[in-house]
Amino acid sequence: MARRVGLTGGIASGKSTVSARLAALGAVVIDYDRLARDVVEPGSPALDLIADRFGAGVIAADGTLDRPGLGAVVFADPSALKDLEAITHPAIRDLAARREADAGPDAVVVHDNPLLVEMGAAAACDVVIVVDVPEPVQVARMVSDRGMTEQDARARIAAQASREERLAAADVVIDNTGSLEQLSARIDEVWKDLVAPSAQ
Numbered sequence: 001m002a003r004r005v006g007l008t009g010g011i012a013s014g015k016s017t018v019s020a021r022l023a024a025l026g027a028v029v030i031d032y033d034r035l036a037r038d039v040v041e042p043g044s045p046a047l048d049l050i051a052d053r054f055g056a057g058v059i060a061a062d063g064t065l066d067r068p069g070l071g072a073v074v075f076a077d078p079s080a081l082k083d084l085e086a087i088t089h090p091a092i093r094d095l096a097a098r099r100e101a102d103a104g105p106d107a108v109v110v111h112d113n114p115l116l117v118e119m120g121a122a123a124a125c126d127v128v129i130v131v132d133v134p135e136p137v138q139v140a141r142m143v144s145d146r147g148m149t150e151q152d153a154r155a156r157i158a159a160q161a162s163r164e165e166r167l168a169a170a171d172v173v174i175d176n177t178g179s180l181e182q183l184s185a186r187i188d189e190v191w192k193d194l195v196a197p198s199a200q
């Protein structure tokens with residue numbers, strides 16, 4: 001059976017940077033933010049349910065989801081976010097299971113999921129990797145690299161598990177407060193252990 005690796009971390013902690021390097025090293029990466037986009041493509045049942053729950057105003061003129069518009073609603077209102085998750089998460093889970101099955105028995109499959117802990121998926125992983133940075137670093141990267149306001153950045157952080165909750169689920173912690181070069185070297189080290197687990 002494929003080795004199932006959960007990769008998580010708070011928003012802007014560096015998960016995508018880590019998963020891109022793991023993919024280059026040979027992992028099959030399942031990107032949950034990508035799946036969350038795939039399940040709301042025009043014509044999907046999830047998009048219809050979102051329009052029913054949040055109104056036609058969250059559908060753009062070209063029929064796609066108005067992501068910034070819906071984000072502004074759900075990250076300001078925990079019950080709205082719960083409703084959105086109740087629509088999208090079952091479809092995301094199904095798609096992830098299919099992608100994992102497609103990967104084949106010898107693959108190292110990395111579930112790159114910002115909500116691994118929140119979705120209760122950590123226990124089903126062989127290894128859980130947490131990319132860890134303190135909150136001020138998350139905020140600084142969201143503001144400087146993505147042009148978010150500090151308020152929006154903090155709202156997203158507040159919608160996620162705490163740093164402590166994530167660290168409690170970790171088998172491996174990747175500290176990403178250093179340089180990109182240091183991060184890359186640390187990922188190479190983690191990868192060696194993933195492909196030779198008996199050496200851990």
Ligand SMILES: CC(C)(COP(=O)(O)OP(=O)(O)OC[C@H]1O[C@@H](n2cnc3c(N)ncnc32)[C@H](O)[C@@H]1O)[C@@H](O)C(=O)NCCC(=O)NCCS
Pocket residue numbers: 010011012032033036066067068070071074081084085088092113114115156159160
């Ligand atoms: C609200 C939406 C439309 C906003 O879209 P937007 O393009 O602005 O953000 P994007 O999807 O690229 O997510 C960026 C980051 O926001 C954070 N985030 C996204 N969804 C959630 C959530 N439900 N709870 C907490 N944080 C979240 C994650 O850190 C993610 O990496 C979108 O995030 C969404 O549909 N979320 C619900 C689906 C979901 O839970 N996705 C997360 C992976 S399972």
Ligand SMILES: Nc1ncnc2c1ncn2[C@@H]1O[C@H](COP(=O)(O)OP(=O)(O)OP(=O)(O)O)[C@@H](O)[C@H]1O
Pocket residue numbers: 009010011012013014015016017018033114141145176177178179180183
């Ligand atoms: N060690 C680092 N030093 C400086 N910048 C970094 C470092 N690691 C990542 N970054 C930058 O921080 C930003 C967030 O990284 P990345 O997109 O990998 O995070 P993420 O956890 O995948 O975010 P999200 O939760 O939104 O998907 C990116 O612009 C990335 O280039």
